[in-house]
Amino acid sequence: GCFVFKPNAKKRRLSEKTAHDFRSTSHDSEDTELRFLTCQSLWNQIKFETEQIQEDLNKQLLDNLVSFLSRSHSDFQEKTTKWTCRMKFREIPTAAVVLGVNVTDHDLTFRGLSDVLQDNITPYVALLEAKDCPGIKNLMQKLMGQLMNCDIEVDSLEDEDCVQVPQNRIRCSMLSLISWYESVTKKTDSGTPSKKRNSSSRHWQSPPVVVIFKDMESFTTKVLQDFIVISSQHIHELPLVLIFGIATSPMIIHRLLPHSVSSLLCIELFQSLSCKEHLSTIIDKLLLTSRFPFKLGEKVLQVLINIFLYHDFSVQNFIKGFQLCIVEHFYSQPLSVLCCHLVDLKKRVYSLSHAQCENIRRLPSFRRYVEKQESGKQIELLTNDSFLKKETEMLLEDLHVYHENYVSILRCLHVFTSSLPKYPLGKQIRELHCACLENQVWETEEYESSLQLARMLNKTDLVSMLQQCVEILTSSSGKEFDKTVEKLKEFLTQFQNLEEASQERDVSVSSQKELQKKTDLYHLQKTLLELKESRRSKKLTKFEMLRFEVVDYIDRLVRKYLVPADHRTLHEIVYFNAATVLRGHLNAAPRTALHTALNNPHRYLKNQALKCDGGSISNKAPDICIVYKLHLECGRLINLVDWLEAFSTVVMAGEEPNADTASSDQVDDIIHARFIRAVSELELLGFIKPSKQKTDHVARLTWGGC
Numbered sequence: 001g002c003f004v005f006k007p008n009a010k011k012r013r014l015s016e017k018t019a020h021d022f023r024s025t026s027h028d029s030e031d032t033e034l035r036f037l038t039c040q041s042l043w044n045q046i047k048f049e050t051e052q053i054q055e056d057l058n059k060q061l062l063d064n065l066v067s068f069l070s071r072s073h074s075d076f077q078e079k080t081t082k083w084t085c086r087m088k089f090r091e092i093p094t095a096a097v098v099l100g101v102n103v104t105d106h107d108l109t110f111r112g113l114s115d116v117l118q119d120n121i122t123p124y125v126a127l128l129e130a131k132d133c134p135g136i137k138n139l140m141q142k143l144m145g146q147l148m149n150c151d152i153e154v155d156s157l158e159d160e161d162c163v164q165v166p167q168n169r170i171r172c173s174m175l176s177l178i179s180w181y182e183s184v185t186k187k188t189d190s191g192t193p194s195k196k197r198n199s200s201s202r203h204w205q206s207p208p209v210v211v212i213f214k215d216m217e218s219f220t221t222k223v224l225q226d227f228i229v230i231s232s233q234h235i236h237e238l239p240l241v242l243i244f245g246i247a248t249s250p251m252i253i254h255r256l257l258p259h260s261v262s263s264l265l266c267i268e269l270f271q272s273l274s275c276k277e278h279l280s281t282i283i284d285k286l287l288l289t290s291r292f293p294f295k296l297g298e299k300v301l302q303v304l305i306n307i308f309l310y311h312d313f314s315v316q317n318f319i320k321g322f323q324l325c326i327v328e329h330f331y332s333q334p335l336s337v338l339c340c341h342l343v344d345l346k347k348r349v350y351s352l353s354h355a356q357c358e359n360i361r362r363l364p365s366f367r368r369y370v371e372k373q374e375s376g377k378q379i380e381l382l383t384n385d386s387f388l389k390k391e392t393e394m395l396l397e398d399l400h401v402y403h404e405n406y407v408s409i410l411r412c413l414h415v416f417t418s419s420l421p422k423y424p425l426g427k428q429i430r431e432l433h434c435a436c437l438e439n440q441v442w443e444t445e446e447y448e449s450s451l452q453l454a455r456m457l458n459k460t461d462l463v464s465m466l467q468q469c470v471e472i473l474t475s476s477s478g479k480e481f482d483k484t485v486e487k488l489k490e491f492l493t494q495f496q497n498l499e500e501a502s503q504e505r506d507v508s509v510s511s512q513k514e515l516q517k518k519t520d521l522y523h524l525q526k527t528l529l530e531l532k533e534s535r536r537s538k539k540l541t542k543f544e545m546l547r548f549e550v551v552d553y554i555d556r557l558v559r560k561y562l563v564p565a566d567h568r569t570l571h572e573i574v575y576f577n578a579a580t581v582l583r584g585h586l587n588a589a590p591r592t593a594l595h596t597a598l599n600n601p602h603r604y605l606k607n608q609a610l611k612c613d614g615g616s617i618s619n620k621a622p623d624i625c626i627v628y629k630l631h632l633e634c635g636r637l638i639n640l641v642d643w644l645e646a647f648s649t650v651v652m653a654g655e656e657p658n659a660d661t662a663s664s665d666q667v668d669d670i671i672h673a674r675f676i677r678a679v680s681e682l683e684l685l686g687f688i689k690p691s692k693q694k695t696d697h698v699a700r701l702t703w704g705g706c
């Protein structure tokens with residue numbers, strides 16, 4: 001059954017008003033073209049950076065696969081004992097690549113692998129998908145089609161001796177494939193190299209034929225078995241290498257293939273980087289940086305992360321969501337023209353019109369800023385556009401400095417929190433980032449718990465963390481950290497000069513080990529209370545005093561630099577916070593959209609003739625819309641005859657009655673046919689089904705409005 005939960009009418013009206021405001025601001029704004037160009041430029045920069053990150057993350061996997069192909073192919077070329085042994089057992093070199101369940105990201109990985117192989121090793125690479133290969137004949141046809149298309153691109157079209165006839169005129173078999181391979185490799189060896197090989201001599205002599213099964217789990221067992229058995233019988237004539245793309249587990253090979261078939265494969269396992277690590281790197285390089293002026297608010301970032309964690313694990317979909325945020329921000333925010341690099345900021349600020357200055361004055365964060373100023377400055381900010389532009393430039397520059405300092409201190413805090421037991425503030429830096437954006441992190445219980453645990457760290461851990469913080473702040477672009485670096489180095493010097501008895505250090509180490517052993521919450525709290533009571537009864541050592549001083553200093557840095565972004569003036573210009581809008585775009589509600597389209601076709605078709613008031617039905621509407629609105633007025637069972645009569649009444653409304661009987665019968669037949677088609681479409685969409693109780697009735701399946 002289908003159950004409908006009606007949304008709050010107030011919220012619905014608010015979202016409709018917001019959408020209308022977005023459209024009006026986009027069309028009426030004076031600088032729409034500049035906003036579009038800024039958005040396009042920013043996305044191109046982020047897209048380039050993203051591609052570089054993904055290329056770096058996949059580099060090790062691709063290098064390992066190339067090395068595997070090198071070893072397999074060298075055996076074939078040299079006809080070594082190892083290859084002879086493989087020929088004897090008819091083993092096919094096979095790489096099993098475990099890529100994870102984020103299937104939508106696999107295509108990018110395999111395209112990168114195909115490009116690397118075609119650039120450096122072999123032009124003969126075929127990418128096969130299960131949907132294109134329901135049978136062995138389809139598989140061979142697809143395989144030969146891709147390989148021969150590759151050959152047409154590589155070799156000169158003037159050479160007649162190459163197999164270059166249309167695919168449907170070739171008998172797609174392994175023998176045909178072998179004869180084609182021998183002809184192209186023989187031609188290459190005989191001194192007539194192809195144009196592509198003339199331009200690049202990196203391809204090997206007698207290059208291997210690489211067949212990539214992009215989604216191995218989706219292939220039928222019979223197709224895989226037949227292809228492997230046939231290929232193994234010709235492995236001494238054709239240097240074939242298989243690559244299996246696996247989303248689940250390597251055990252799927254043995255579940256799909258019986259031992260007699262899997263024994264024909266010489267399998268080597270490869271593991272790609274996990275999608276969670278991939279996402280963490282993307283967030284680290286794109287969001288936790290001051291290179292890009294555009295930022296995501298806490299709720300928006302949480303929506304994207306939740307979709308990633310609970311829906312698809314797809315990094316590509318996360319990046320698409322990020323792109324959608326950029327487009328939506330520049331589309332809906334009139335002041336997003338100021339979301340640019342510092343180089344262009346001054347010119348854009350001083351070119352603002354009076355209307356745009358008024359938009360700045362209406363921002364909630366700017367209103368709070370004005371309220372804190374003295375009365376004379378308040379009047380200037382609210383009445384003098386030139387003074388406002390100067391102040392806006394200063395505030396946006398301060399916001400840029402805030403981002404630089406925020407990222408550096410966030411990384412320093414993550415160095416401390418990620419090494420604590422139980423990870424009170426999360427193990428990943430993205431979790432810590434969300435906590436800092438949401439509210440003042442130092443007011444949370446998790447932060448207090450982290451400080452207490454940090455006050456029990458041993459000397460080795462503290463020194464290591466301080467050294468990492470010094471490296472982070474030294475490499476930071478922030479200009480306020482010179483004194484901070486000096487202070488941290490001073491702490492390091494004090495630790496080095498500290499000559500404490502081994503007893504105190506052993507107490508600290510044992511306390512840390514105790515914490516690591518008892519990781520459940522009850523024992524953790526009990527241990528903390530015991531340590532707190534023990535400290536009251538004895539005097540602190542020099543090491544403990546210094547440790548407290550270090551933790552308190554880090555705490556002061558956090559309170560100073562990790563203020564939530566929504567506390568900063570003009571944060572609305574660079575931060576996208578419309579989580580509801582994003583959720584509406586990404587979390588599809590198909591039934592709501594379908595109901596809207598059928599109940600109010602004017603919403604999508606924008607045809608004024610379809611506009612109608614309330615529950616009235618226009619005879620100009622599509623047939624399925626008329627039938628749908630009539631069915632909403634019926635009960636559980638709908639009489640088809642009554643339904644047809646009502647449909648005919650609506651369709652014929654406003655038309656003059658025809659006196660000609662023959663013509664009238666013809667019109668009735670046409671209306672009857674239109675009705676049958678509309679009802680069939682409604683059944684296909686799942687709104688009705690045939691009833692077993694009465695043959696001339698249908699049963700209604702959906703109830704309630706959207």
